[in-house]
Amino acid sequence: MCPPSRPTRSAKSRAATKITADTAEEATVEETTVKRTTRGRGAVKKEEVVEEKKVVVKKVAATKRKGKSQDDEDEDIENKDPVEEETKKPAPKKRKTKASAEEDAAPLAARTPVESMKRKLYIGAHVSSAGGVQNSITNAVHIGANAFAVFLKSQRKWVSPPLDPSAASSFHDLAKLHSYSVGDHVLPHGSYLVNLAQIDKAKADQAYANFVDDLQRCATLGIKLYNFHPGSTGGEPIEEACARIASQLNRAHKEPGTGQTVTVIENMCGSGNVIGSRFEELAMIIDGVEDKSRVGVCIDTCHAFAAGHDLRTPEAFAKTMQLFDEIVGLKYLKAFHLNDSKAPFGSHRDLHANIGTGFLGLRAFHNLMNYEPVQGLPMVLETPIEEKGSDGKMVENKQIWADEIKLLESLVGMDVESEEFKKIEEELQKRGASERAKIQEQVDKKAEKDAKKAEKDAAKAGKKGLAAAAKGTASISGFFKKKVVKEESEAEE
Template sequence: MDRLGAHMSVAGGVSKAFERAQSIDCGTMQIFTRNQNQWKCKPLETTEIARYHEWAQRTGIAPVVAHASYLINLGSPSDELWDKSVEAYQVELERADQLSILGVVLHPGSSMGAGEEAGKRRIAQGLDRVHAATPTAETLTLLEITAGQGDHLGFRFEQLADIIAALDAPGRVGICFDTCHALAAGYEFRNADDYQRMWDTFDKALGLERLKVFHLNDSKKDLGSRVDRHTHIGEGFLGLTPFRLLLNDARFQALPMILETPKEEDMADDVMNLARLRELIER
């Protein structure tokens, strides 16, 4: 198996994701550990946690990352929404840690009109509260670069760096790089020179060592659109070149690269997109 994978359904239990991932030759995967559209969730059952670890051992699919609920907004100026978001994210981190998951991918949050500085401060405070409440957790928080729609923060490397610099425990945070989001945010990397310049900028702002996972998605919208719309590999404004550059970059050989492209229930689209990516790997 290689380091390529996709987001897998956990219908029937989190352990079921391994069977689905194995059936399409994933080497890694992303899951939700709970219903992403609800605030409350039942605790993971002890038997299901055990099954999850058994399947992880059996299949060798690793690392696994989780994605946090889209309801969470640590940047909110509303105390009610912020408190609910902090509580929900703590649950996300605790559940992922029970499953020995590498990290929980989290959209940093929206300032909802309060401004960038207030939003970044609020996000850092929220993460500090969650991390303080989970002192023994080994699962990382993986802040995802965003497309920057509306008041959403995290669409500039420097914004992510500012949030991390404000944390009490910056070592508990890594970065998830989404290719669609990066293009929409205004980062040009569709040729070799621009690709290298972008990573130089990333390294200066955040350090390449903080990068832990990739989301590989083509974009329905062009450079700087600030619109988050994923599409199939090679069928959007990114084309194939940046994926070829990423897949053959020696610096990223050990990092998981996970699809979030559109798909039907039977996972045929995942199979198609994984095949397109594997064709780009230089042997």
């Protein structure tokens, strides 16, 4: 009699892996061929060859993810001018402490079944792909995400190793295992270095090659949405810069191996020469794209607010979305980045804050979660998750994302006049009060400094104007004086 087999965990439970501050669990699906001996009637032994699949998990070092918090005074890397960024040396890596044992436990929150929601919301975060793109799936499961963003390669280097076929295969298997529709709800993010508006040919070709490589990776993975920053004018006219972006998109859409991936333009906060803070700029790019089925827009709530598009009240939110529809068109709305703002309205500063703690506030996100057109779209958190540990060092706390996903899902249908909503709103605003005050002070000081400079410039221009006017008056007076003398002299003659 054969001994009873030992109970094993299911492949699904093994694949629902976990992430710490500096380790990630790399999940791969391996196929093995084994021979099994069975007993038929009459105790006759039979051998059969069986194909087995198993999920193999091993720990690998984790790298930094997009959306990591910066010093509060620094702008988010997203709105740095790519023309300036490409000349910088990579920043030295920060040493991190290991997370607590609790963080090493399986899923921090269960995924909410979308079919059980009042609205079909697909909310997640920008997760790590350390150790292979397949790990983004397990990292999304870890925080209870129904959608997610990821870098398909290093966002800080021009050239990266090609996509590992085994990683791609594992990505497909794990996506199927965890029921992720990667074509609809995965939103890879492009490199910060890429500037499709670049006017220098050598640099433009470099950016284009990096961009197309990402589109080809998307097609291999079955991903249909690809988010990217429009780039920088480099000081050139905005119309010409938008035309260059559209031209590069037209080229990329015709490249072999890019499938039908939709290139999704992200709106920006309006700092310096960065393109995309005005809806008109997004419309100009789309207008120049030949295949309109392969272009769309991702609205970042923090960027929109900092650029001067208000979302805080139901009336302001409705007005902003109506404006977007009139200028760009809601049919091009493909995704959202969900971030509150540490900086005030129209400040043109991109400082991501946790949901409800910033100047946007919880009501803005209530407006968004109850907005009909967001159903079915991937909505991705890029909020800060670093906090000080007991030893004073910074560690990642992914529970923040897990909690924010559940908070956003709970806003659907919630009464804003209820005690529940008011209590949550008050608590979150209190939590972010010191950060808001600090950034507001910085913004006020800058505004005061800019006002004084403008006043001095105007005074200088005024003095020059008066001097020029006086000189002009003297010239006119001299002209007429000479004319009178000449006329008198001619009269005497």
